Amino acid sequence: MTRNVKDGVDEAMRCWELKLNCAESVMRGVCHAEDITLDDLSKKLATPFGGGIGRSEDICGALSGGVLAIGASLGRTAPDQDKTKCYESAVLLYRQFEARFGAIVCKALNEGDFTSPHHRARCGRFVEESTRLTLEVLRRP
Numbered sequence: 001m002t003r004n005v006k007d008g009v010d011e012a013m014r015c016w017e018l019k020l021n022c023a024e025s026v027m028r029g030v031c032h033a034e035d036i037t038l039d040d041l042s043k044k045l046a047t048p049f050g051g052g053i054g055r056s057e058d059i060c061g062a063l064s065g066g067v068l069a070i071g072a073s074l075g076r077t078a079p080d081q082d083k084t085k086c087y088e089s090a091v092l093l094y095r096q097f098e099a100r101f102g103a104i105v106c107k108a109l110n111e112g113d114f115t116s117p118h119h120r121a122r123c124g125r126f127v128e129e130s131t132r133l134t135l136e137v138l139r140r141p
Contacts, residue, residue, distance in 0.1 A: 008033025
C-alpha cells in the first residue's frame with residue numbers, strides 16, 4: 001500500500017525528532033511512503049551520509065538520503081537491468097534540491113554549524129523538503 005507524500009514527510013520528521021541523521025531520516029521517510037521495507041543492513045547504509053558524508057560538510061545528507069531512497073525504489077540488482085529511470089530520477093532530485101535551496105553542499109546549507117540549537121531546526125527543513133521532492137520525483141508520470 002503506497003502512502004501519500006504527507007505520510008512520508010511525517011515519518012521522516014518523526015525519525016529526525018528521534019535524532020536519526022538527515023540521510024537516515026529522508027531515506028526512511030521515503031521508503032515508508034513507498035512501502036519499501038528496509039532491513040537493518042539497508043538502514044545502516046544511510047548513516048555515513050549524515051553531515052555531508054561523515055560531517056565533512058560535502059553533499060547534503062538529506063539529498064543523499066533521497067538518492068538512496070531512489071535507489072531502493074528504482075535501482076537494479078543485476079547489470080543487465082536498465083538503470084535509466086533511476087539515473088534520471090536521481091539527477092532530477094539533485095537539480096530540484098539545488099534550485100530550491102541554492103546549494104547542495106552541507107557547508108553552505110548548514111553554515112558549518114553542527115553544535116548550535118539552530119542546527120536541528122535548519123537541517124530539519126532540508127529533511128522535510130528532500131523527502132517531499134524525492135516522493136514527487138518517484139511519483140511523476
